Amino acid sequence: MPSAVRFGVNYTPSQGWFHHWLDFDLDAVRADLDSVSALGLDHIRVFPLWPYFQPDRALIRPRAVEHLVQLVDAAAERGLDVNVDGLQGHLSSFDFLPAWTRTWHRRNLFTDPEVLDGQAAYLHTLAAALADRPNFLGMTLGNEVNQFSAGPHPDPDRATAEQIDAWLERMLAACEKGAPGRLHLHAEYDATWYQDDMPFTPAQAARRGALTAVHSWVFNGTAQRYGRTSVASEHHAAYLIELSKAWADDPHRPVWLQEVGAPAPLVPAEHAAAFTEATVANALDCPGLWGITWWCSHDVSRDLADFPELEYTLGLLTNDRRPKDLARSLSRAAREHTDAPAPRTTALTVPADPAARSRCAPGGDVFEAFFRLTADGARPTTVLDTRAADQDHLAGRGITEIVTPDQVLHTPRGGTRS
Template sequence: MRFGVNHTPSVGWFHSWLDFSASDTARDMEQIASIGADHVRIFPLWPVVQPNRTLIRQAALDDVATVVDIAGSFGLDVNVDALQGHLSSFDFVPSWLDSWHRRNMFTDPDVVASTAAYVEALAAAVADKPNLLGISVGNEVNQFAHAPHPAPHDITAEQGHAWAAAMVAAARRGLSGGSSVGAATGREARHGSTPSRTAATGSPTAPLVTVAQYDAAWYDDAQPFGPEHAADHGDATVTHSWVFNGSAALHGALGAGSVRHGEYLLQLAAAWNREPGRPNWLQEVGAPTNVVDPADAAAFTERTIRHVAGTQDVLGVTWWCSHDVSRSLADFPELEYDLGLFTNDGRLKPVGEAFAAAAAAARASTTARAAPPSTAIVLDDVLADGSPRYGTRADCAPGGRFAAAWLSLAEAAADGRGPQVLLRSRIDDAVLRTARGITTIVDVPADLDGTTLTVAHPATMP
């Protein structure tokens, strides 16, 4: 199990890509490595690399490659995010996709082709790096696809699949020097991409390609990007866990529904995976001070990581984030100024100490290598006639009936681990159940009520 940090540059935040400093980057990476992290996730800004639809700046690509090398010099692997996209309440969309030049980023053929060219070029720029963990298509790009974004690029679910498949294929072309990797099957074959490159054990055999979404994909039935987009594309299923989505309001910062939220999302991810053993990656999780008191942040961190470590097929945890945002920068949501494991001037905070200790304990624990939980709770994703059921995701949201049932079982479990999740549409698949180690199946009690809460506005999200 891997433990890493989302790198927030201590000098200039992500605007530092405009005036790249290798020495500032090295100082940050040395600090991150000092707490036992084994990888970082980095975020080159899309408009900086591709300021015009047909211009991809080589100097910007070189800067990204340099960051990967610097991280490697401190023993850190690197995951490179492509489409930023969205970061800490700010959108970074290139001018050729906005205002007078606005076109749908997911469906316009010229835009999709140009975006794919950028993703391919970025992947190619770092493909030969021995410490490359992988390429993520973007950071919570699904927030552009639906309200409450102020200007969404409307799409259907099928158009979302086509876009995700095109971006995954572009990343893989870049990583493989322009050649295809593997033979396409299933959903990815229908959309022109290639299948997951994982060994029989689920461990990645090459740099990962992933698609990252914020949790509306799991909790909002109206969001066109959903669980299948996370589970059907790329080499691992990515989740982002933020308890300001209603979890902390309902359960309290240190309540079970908050400190187990990351674990719960990982079990939801595993349910939608078509391949047993597909890796699941908690790629973002943090202790947001708008709902977690700074005095509770260390305990929140320790408990979150301890619960996640008991979940099966977890690739790793990547904490948000490395450094606080400088108070010299304006207009961030207040929580963004205090999310780091380090202060802006490089002092390790109590939450950073807790992360280091919890990661070390999880690496040494046998729980993370134990057999998966044998009990599974059934999620009703289909109606009696087998047709898709609208409302499934709302049931899974904080306060929903399914979320409440899962948490009740998790808290009652003798080994302290929450149950697996089994889709109703797959309940008769004995081969799948056996492969996942499921021997006991539990339904949501018919008399269980839940209070569904509104998913948080993306503008408050890192």
């Protein structure tokens, strides 16, 4: 019986990176997608750069939208479904925001009425252009746009959690109006789960949109603190999947591991395949996983300048479309994985207060307790401390045992309960 888990890749064009939209070459795209399809993957996530598609608030370029449709159709010819990421946003250390939101036209991305009108029109336009394509999965609002809303961004667009919630509601509604019934969602980097003052909250991530997306990168302090082959590094993606479930109202809400990669030098090239194999296997041990979408398809060309060094080597395939060992690891998992994981019956309590999220970050007591339990073979999930006595909630998730971080960290043998 084939696995219900989806396996895909974030598509980074081999020619011109995401700047390929400026010199769109459908033949080059087709060749890239052939190399992705050959790995046995079933979907891609694509990135129409926002300022290239909407350079003026009142101008959404028809030719750019046409190129996006052509890309989606080319993917369909190769058996690939497509998720489209809308508001780019932030990619690989670069910000891509239209000039009508910056400098002399500086307006808040999340609260200015005219900016919101422009964003909603843009998302609706992309979704509507693809609504009749059977392989169109749906829209992601943008790539890690939460990084614009707080530090450490050097020029953040400050907003309250309530304002962000209203922004999410409006933008998701624009996508739904454009393409009813598709999987429309939002996705943030892990500050949503780890940073106390981040106005994008875990509750929003786990309750708004068709499913929950998590982005797992061990360069966030995990690999630096615990080591490349540590339980924490190899299970970090699984941790985020299970951490997200604490805030979900639906006990069966699917979770999408939408970004995960093997970043050098913390994961050297000769160890990338082993890291990939371990990360994927551990993620697949999480019930309710919708899919795994690796970052990324092709290496960034060395002809392009100013990227952080790690960005040049993250691809499953080289810049000339040759598969690496880590591509073979992911391909093998896509072919061979069939078993649905057993429920996770032990739940670690996490603080419901979003101002205490740093306890869940690397070095925090929740983080450390989770991985002590994992090392002890407990296969933990998480539950909000405010729900720990809610028997209906626990039963709906199959949870039979509750432990607190304090209990775990003060018990011998790394978390075995007495």
